[in-house]
Amino acid sequence: MSHLSRLTPLALSIALLGGAPLLQAAETPDSAAPQVSDKAPLPLEDLRTFAEVLDRIKAAYVEPISDKTLLENAIKGMLSNLDPHSAYLDIDAFRELQESTSGEFGGLGIEVGMEDGFVKVVSPIDDTPASRAGIQPGDLIIKIDGQPTKGLSMLEAVDKMRGEAGSKIQLTLVREGGKPFDVELTRAVIKVRSVKSQLLEDGYGYLRITQFQVNSGDEVLKALNKLRKDNGKKLRGLVLDLRNNPGGVLQAAVEVSDHFLKEGLIVYTEGRIPNSELRFSADPADPSEGVALVVLINGGSASASEIVAGALQDHKRGVLMGTDSFGKGSVQTVLPLNNDRALKLTTALYYTPNGRSIQAQGIVPDIEVARAKLTREQDQGDFKEADLQGHLSNGNGGADRPSKGKTARAARPQDDDYQLAQALNLLKGLDITRGN
Structure with missing residues (x-):
């Protein structure tokens, strides 16, 4: 390699x-x-x-x-x-x-791209403010703190989402063509x-x-x-x-x-x-x-x-x-x-x-x-043959497996x-x- x-x-x-x-x-x-x-000549005109x-x-x-x-x-x-x-x-x-x-970097923990002039979420990064807020791949960020993202470059949008750890930011999102909704996040130092x-x-x-x-x-x-x-x-x-x-x-x-x-x-x-x-x-x-x-x-x-x-x-x-x-x-x-x-x-x-x-x-x-x-779904009644009084034992001599006494996994x-x-x-x- x-x-x-x-x-x-x-x-x-x-x-x-x-x-x-x-x-x-x-x-x-x-x-x-x-x-x-x-080697083409410079376009002087x-x-x-x-x-x-x-x-x-x-x-x-x-x-x-x-x-x-x-x-x-x-x-x-x-x-x-x-x-x-x-x-x-x-x-x-x-x-x-x-x-x-x-x-390690400051911000929201969100990877973005551009689509039709809007900022589009590629993916939230695990264990960051973005992932904890439920932001999903494909979400369009149409506003940052109330300001439209239309016309911003990707770098400009990212710069607006960066900030001091502990400071608040509001993103307005559109998911799968639905109605816009707001998500408030708290910036953090992102340690991925x-x-x-x-x-x-x-x-x-x-x-x-x-x-x-x-x-x-x-x-x-x-x-x-x-x-x-x-x-x-x-x-x-x-x-x-x-x-x-x-x-x-x-x-x-x-x-x-x-x-x-x-x-x-x-x-x-x-x-x-x-x-x-x-x-x-x-x-x-x-x-x-x-x-x-x-x-x-x-x-x-x-x-x-x-x-x-x-x-x-x-x-x-x-x-x-x-x-x-x-x-x-x-x-x-x-x-x-x-x-x-x-x-x-x-x-x-x-x-x-x-x-x-x-x-x-x-x-x-x-x-x-x-x-x-x-x-x-829970089994109806959570009741088995081995729970019945007087049930026959296993034909090969195996141990009974009743439903009673099960511990939560x-x-x-x-x-x-x-x-x-x-x-x-x-x-x-x-x-x-x-x-x-």
């Missing part, structure tokens, strides 16, 4: 973003800026028009405006019309970008724990990745070892939960995929600039020990999480379950400028091992299971999560058919 130490400086900067400027890659040295290869517009605004706009402001706005306009993920990062935005991959794990039942593990940070590959390896240790023996099945995972660092997605694969291509990228065409392959080590695997995805699974899902699906390493993923298959490179600012520029598309582009299509699960709410994650319950049932079925 390719490692960060083997990559070029430009490759070090590549990150896969889930539609939001909160998850980025490591910074790139200035020397890594791509060389311009387009268009440049004259640009200069004339600049001059007219300075002379006739209702309020004085500086050349610096006009030129920065022009740069932002150039990038905002390329695609939803390219952007000009000023000093503050660039600093926040560099801090975010550590897994990217990997969580536990045993669902004896022999069956659960591993959730909330986003792909720089150290997520190592954290998944530790989680696999802990699950094996807690179980006391090799696992019989594992659920890998990538739902509402908005993406993150490319290298982390490659490392996580490699933990489940022993050979073959994981992902490759194709672009125009030098060093943008990368290929990542698995090494023979298999920390997962070939455990039966079900991968959960949904509409909030984007970018780096789609790389992992696509690689495991193409290699038939696991069964994908859930709903179609988000469909972000582009690569952003962070290119620092010489004034503490940077460009976040889309430079390549990524492809799964079988050559599939996920861009604007997403990953389709092998088994579609929509989100649903579980409600459990501790709550488990799969009890209230229909998709997770179905994933666990599938693992059990695979285990039975394999004769384990």
